[in-house]
Amino acid sequence: MPTLSDPIEMLRPPVLRFGAGQIDRLADWMSQQGYRNPVVVADPVNAARLQVLGLGQVNCFGTVVPEPNIDNLNAAVNAADGADCVIGFGGGSAMDLAKLVAVMAGQNVTLGDISGPHRAPPRRLGLVQIPTTAGTGSEVGTRALVTDPGTQAKIATESQHMLADLAIVDPALTYSVPPFVTAATGVDAMAHCVEAFTSKRAHTIIDSYALQGIELVGKYLRRAVEDGSDAEARAGLSLAALYGGVCLGPVNTTAGHAVAYPLGTRHHLAHGIANALIFPHVLALNAPAAADKTQAICNALGFDANGSQAVLAGANEFCEALGLDMRLRAHGVPEDDLPAMATEAHAIRRLLDWNPVDLSVADIQSIYRAAY
Template identity: 85%
Template structure:
């Protein structure tokens, strides 16, 4: 069992601003730092509301796609030529792309040159992260995921040089997020906390953030789904996502995300719903190995602990109460691809090796079939 005295390193943006209205401080910060050529990295929805940034008409790469691939990345890098500050504005895909653009700008680099841990060069530009969903927590992290179309696998890059200089978490930016996206991204934020909490490399410091994040989702997610303008609920979810991002740094996720990844890379499901569909099944599979922590998770989400089947039913009911269709087949995932998905997921050892239960290819396929 990890001890409080075990070594751990936590990295944070040097400036983190949280709360309604904090977006209004961006322009002054950019001016104070002397940045005259910022570029915004955004998805089409957020590219259409750049005015909220208060920067006039900044340059913008506004075609970030869900689960961005190498082609999307290199187009963003080209669009950022000459910029002195990169601003990620959107969900996890936009912020991950912004991290990569920031370390690649001004360098003649390919993804293969910097992927993996601690290979990215020092940044020559500033980096700001502004989340518009309460999900990934990418705004406070040092890791980014880009899909390689040739292998249909996510390539992870991690470096302290990808840590933002400024993170602005303004819950008001999430008020317009639709109920389905609110639900899916909220479960993703909670899954970050749950998987770190139950990981083999969990740490008491991270456990504190993780459990608080789970409790916040249990308290506020349904409220935000039912009323997107509920300011308290939106702030609670934004904080939960932030705590999930804290968990990702020194601990990271485990089997839940590994099993969810092929849904995105092979069948283009958004990251949030992919994780939601898998979450109850992996929580139940891990329950026998993490009894006390699983009981704490169940209580935080508002249902009674029990055996694995009770955990599965309770977690699925929690997600379905948010309006999510928890049948994998309802999301156009072909049943005949489940064996291939299981093989792909099983190969993601950087996550699965830290799962509290060793899942075989067959067991992962069984999770897909149970979810189908």
Template identity: 75%
Template sequence: MLTLTTPIEMQRPPVLRFGAGTLSSFAGWVADSGFKAPFVIADSVNAARLELLGLGDVRCFGDVVPEPDIPNLNAAVIAAKGADLIIGFGGGSAMDLAKLVAVLAGQDMAFGDISGPHRAPARTVGLVQIPTTAGTGSEVGTRALVTDPETMNKVATESLNMLADVAIIDPDLTVSMPAFVTAATGVDAMAHCTEAYTSKRSHPIIDAYALQGIELVGKYLRRAVDDGSDVEARNGLALASLYGGVCLGPVNTTSGHAVSYPLGTRHKIAHGIANALIFPHTLAANAASVPEKTAKICAALGFEAGSDQAVLAGARAFCEGLGLDMSLRAYGVPEDDLAAMASEAHAIRRLLDWNPVDLSVADIEAIYKAAY
């Protein structure tokens, strides 16, 4: 854990617009900025509601898939040829692809030339991020993940050149999310905050964002699941997601995301639900190492910490109370794949090296078995 005497650097989009109705300002910003060829990166759901952007007949790559891979990225780059502004419009998958497309657009480079830390070149096009879910916080980040289909591993790319010029967070866009998606993405936002809060490189500045993000999820997620039109709850979750994104930059996630990644890459389980399935187990596994912070997390979610088993039971009950089936079996994960998944997760050292507890391959396999 870092202290107030430890230097830290935080990066944000230079313009961040938050609040109900803020999307209405977007078309004016595009016109005032002089962009003539905007291009949207979206999934099929958001590609069907492009009129909300106010840009008229705008070009779009609307084939973003959950857990996007390199071929999906390459198709988006080809489709975006000639664009001078890239717009990520959707959840984390669309916004991650938008970051990568923005740095590859107009460049004679492939993904392999920019993947990893600090290799992406300066952009020659603009970049705007507009989230339609409340979970990833990708709109304020400099990191993007895509799956390499040959290795089935997520490849992380990070660069200040992938930071958006503008992020518009309009909670009205999330009102149409189904209850299941609301629940899963809300737990994802909470996982970002929780893992940053308990990380070995947690910092008091980031802790403030992280704890408030967890508290917002504890207060508003069940309300939004029960009533999707609850505007206050939708705003609260959008803010929690934003705070989670702030946490990702200088601190990032740890074991929860590392253990959840194989669920997405190997079995195509959406990122939000994958994190929800793993969250109670890694929270409990880390509890004894960070007891005071664990107690605050549990209190924010409405239960007492107590023993590791009490933490596991309380966190699982919180997720089940959102209507989530919390067994891996329910999502088609084969039991005979758990050992291979554990080895794969254990190799994600960029996350696990910062976990408060050193989890072995056997520890991770035990988590999968307990979650099965």
């Protein structure tokens, strides 16, 4: 069990601006810092609304893809030639690429040179992160993930040099997110909090952020799905995602994300829905090993935690009430790939080693079959 005296290190952007309308302060900050040639890293949807940044004509790499791979990263790095600041504008994929672009541009390094922990060089460019979904919390973190197209494995890079100079969390930027994406990314934000809360390396400080994040999702996610213009609900979810990002730094995720990753890398499910599909099963499986914390999670989400089956049923119902089809087969995952997915997920030791329950390949395959 974690104690208050356990050591912990928490890194945060030196400037974090939260609240509706905060995007309007970006241009002044850029001017104050002397940045005159920024490049925006965005997905096509956000690349089509660059005017909200208030920067006028601005260079943009606007083809970030879901679950970006090394080719997508290298194209983004090339697009940043001559830039003095990188702006990540979008969901976790855009912000993760922005982090990597900021440390790679002009440095003559490859992803292989910097992947892993603490290998990235000090960046020469400024870095701003602006989330447009309430999901990953990547805006406050130091990690980035891209997929190796050859192995279909996610490559993790972590460095304090990938921490943003400025993070702007403006809930108004999420109003246009459609219900399905709102639901899936909201469950992803909650999963960050839940997995950190129940992790073997959980910490009392992080537990406070985690539980608040879960409570915010329980209170606001369904409201935001039902009415995307609900300003209070959108702000609550943006804060939940931010808290989830806080949890990722010193603690990180566990089995839920490890089991979800092959759904994205092998079958191109978006990160949010992949984690939503797995969340109820891992929560229930971990319940006996984290009984008190599971009870707190279920209370926050409004369902009963009296036994693993009740946890599984309650978590499934919570997600289904958001309009999510919780069957893997409904999302195009082929049944004959479940064994290979289980083997691949089991190899993600950087996450699985911290899960409260040790999972075998057979255990993971059972999760997939139960979710199928």
